Structure formats: C-alpha cells, structure tokens
Amino acid sequence: MPPFVTASAARPDSHAGVVGSQGSATWLLPPADASVPAARRQVAEQLNAWGLPRLVDDAELIVSELVTNAVRHGSRSGPVWHTVRRIPGEVLDEVRLEVGDSGTRSWGDAGRSDVDEPVGDEADLSCSGRGLLLVETLSSDWGVCRLPHGHVVWALLSNGDEDHGSACP
Template sequence: MIGVIDTEGDCAEWTFPAEPGAVRAARAAVRDRLRGWGLDSLADVTALLVSELVTNALRHATGPIGVRLSRPTAPLGVLLVEVSDSLPDPPHALAPHPDDEGGRGLQLVASSSRAWGTRPGTGGKTVWFELAVPG
C-alpha cells in the first residue's frame, strides 16, 4: 500500500501500487474498514467487487490504483465505493463466450450493486458502485 487517507471518519481512502499484491491488499483493507464501521454484512460482496475493479486496473492501466469508501450517513443509506486508475478510457462490459476465462468483472459489478458507473478524473477515471445498506 502506498498511502492511506482518513480511515477513521466517514471515508476511507487507499492508494495501491500497480502490482499483483494490490488486489489482495485492497480486499483486506476494504473488509477491515467495513467491519470497523459495523458493516460486516457488506464486507464480502464489497471486497469481491473491489477485487474485480482493481484487477481491471492492473490489466489495462499503469500507475497507482486508488480505492475509496464512503460510509452511509443514514441508517438505510448506501455505501459508495470508488476505484480510480490512470487510464482515461471508461471500461466496457463484455459479452464473453461461456468458455472464456475472463471478461465478467463489470457484469458482476452491475448485477451485484444498486448502481454503478464511471466518471473522468484527474489523469484517469473512476469506476464507482453503490451497495444498499441492509436495514
């Protein structure tokens, strides 16, 4: 992990180097923070989706990868998760053949989240998704 910013408040933010260990480190950081916030029920799905987006960033971009969580402020709010990288081009959801080994990450994000999208950022893009907080 290159850096950590404010993991105690309503946001947690990390920067990971563009190397294979980033996926494991991002999953662990996300799980740990969600448990710290009392959002254990979202830890596994959030870690899985972050893992998919960090893996995409490793495959297609260069440079550090940012991960940011924003805790819901209302009891029935949403958890906002963002993964940023240096590639300005938005990702494209593929329609992989049943025998393909990859290409399902964005489909998984889309089907498992309340909403998702991309936005341009300084020197790259951010892919975000929202998860409903169980009541």
C-alpha cells in the first residue's frame, strides 16, 4: 500500500481519490470482486475530469485486468490500491495506471496461506498471461515491481498513440 494514501480513500464506492500535486489520484479498495467495477468507475471519472475521455475505454480494460489479478492473487489480508497519474508531455500527456497489492510471495511459496494457487482450468487461464497480453496490447509500456509490502503492476497510456504497444521492447 502506498504510504501517501489516507483511510478516507478506502471505500470502493468513493468517487474521489487522494489527488496529489503531480496530477494523480489514488484509491484503496478491499481485496474483493466488487473492487473491479469500482476501480473502472474511479479511473473513468478521473480521466474525464482531466479532459482525457479518449483514454477511458483502454484504461478501464487495463485497470479491470490489473485489479482482478490483485484481488485473485494478492493477499486477502491487505487492501488493493490503484493510482492514475497524469504525466504532462511536450506535445501530449500520458497516463500511468498502477495497481498494487499486499501479497508478499509468488504462488507455491512455502507457508503461503492467504493466496490460493490456481488449479485445473483456472490455472491454465490465469497463468497463461492472456490478461497481461491485453495490457501489453493496449498500453504503450507496462511493467511489474516487487515492493517490500507487495507488488505493483503499471501500464502507460499515451493520449496520442494510435499504435498501441509501439513503445514496448
């Protein structure tokens, strides 16, 4: 969980995030399925408020996938958080979407009791990377970072990039 988030942003029905001076908003959500549509709505409202409606559809799909992954594979004992950042550019702005969880280990780690390892058909789907392939296709760049208190996955959207994925190596 990012250290700059306050408890007032912890409700999934919250319509306003914690807005930072760099043009960002962060929300805390419970590790529950209801957090996925809440995150979509929050990102759409923020992008529309910034006058970036062109990015809403792609941002909603990306945040849906990332929050779903955080809910399904992160710790059930800690919140899921997501941030949308507006990054001013010389010509066009970019938006960075970040989703974090408080999971500390990967599947199969010894002693992990709060994250279920996927089984059966679910394992084939969740481990195949199809959702992250969608993120890669829609974003100009994306990545994942391990934090001392969990993980964060981020995706970058360019306001003028019609050729999605062109910035990926």
